[in-house]
Amino acid sequence: FHNNYKTYGVITARHFNAQYHGTAKSGIGIMVSWFKETMPDIYDLLDPKNPKSKWDFSKYKPDIVVVNLFQNDSYLVTLPEHEQYKARFGTQKPTEDFYITSYMDFIRSVRAKYPKAQIICCLGSMGAVKPGSKWPGYIDEAVKRLKDDKVVTHFFEYKGSDDHPKVKAQQAMADSLIAFIEEKGYFN
Numbered sequence: 001f002h003n004n005y006k007t008y009g010v011i012t013a014r015h016f017n018a019q020y021h022g023t024a025k026s027g028i029g030i031m032v033s034w035f036k037e038t039m040p041d042i043y044d045l046l047d048p049k050n051p052k053s054k055w056d057f058s059k060y061k062p063d064i065v066v067v068n069l070f071q072n073d074s075y076l077v078t079l080p081e082h083e084q085y086k087a088r089f090g091t092q093k094p095t096e097d098f099y100i101t102s103y104m105d106f107i108r109s110v111r112a113k114y115p116k117a118q119i120i121c122c123l124g125s126m127g128a129v130k131p132g133s134k135w136p137g138y139i140d141e142a143v144k145r146l147k148d149d150k151v152v153t154h155f156f157e158y159k160g161s162d163d164h165p166k167v168k169a170q171q172a173m174a175d176s177l178i179a180f181i182e183e184k185g186y187f188n
Helices: 008-015 071-076 083-089 096-113 135-146 167-184
Strands: 064-068 118-123 151-155
Touching: 008 167, 064 096, 096 118, 096 135, 118 135, 118 167, 135 151, 151 167
Parallel strands: 064 118, 118 151
Antiparallel strands: none
């Protein structure tokens, strides 16, 4: 549950002998999280609990940025009694267009920080990518509306359960992402 060295992002970086920089928090979403903060709230912080601890984005310029968000959003928007649902949306469920626009806004903020990076918008391998899920489609639509040739999608296969991916699933995600990056020639 807590070994970043065995996660798909780190495995992928090692495969390409690339430097890895991660921004992650379990339970976080773009629109709503299991706690007060969302990724747009903390993305530019060194310490998510200290709003004065700003990261200097000029210190690190990645070639590729992988965004894997919307899993928590996909579940929390179905829980109108949850404290954070109420705090973010009140009693009004957000619309599909709100989902898409929220995703677009976050990707635009990433693009503003990294104007030359290839951005890969991922999702999976939990419930948000179950067969029949609409969430990959929201991300597809957001990317389409952005009209940025350097923003693409790549969805990880549903691993058959909604529990967090363990080492075997992390390796499968890494294998999928590595194949995608190689196919697209992003490190050529």
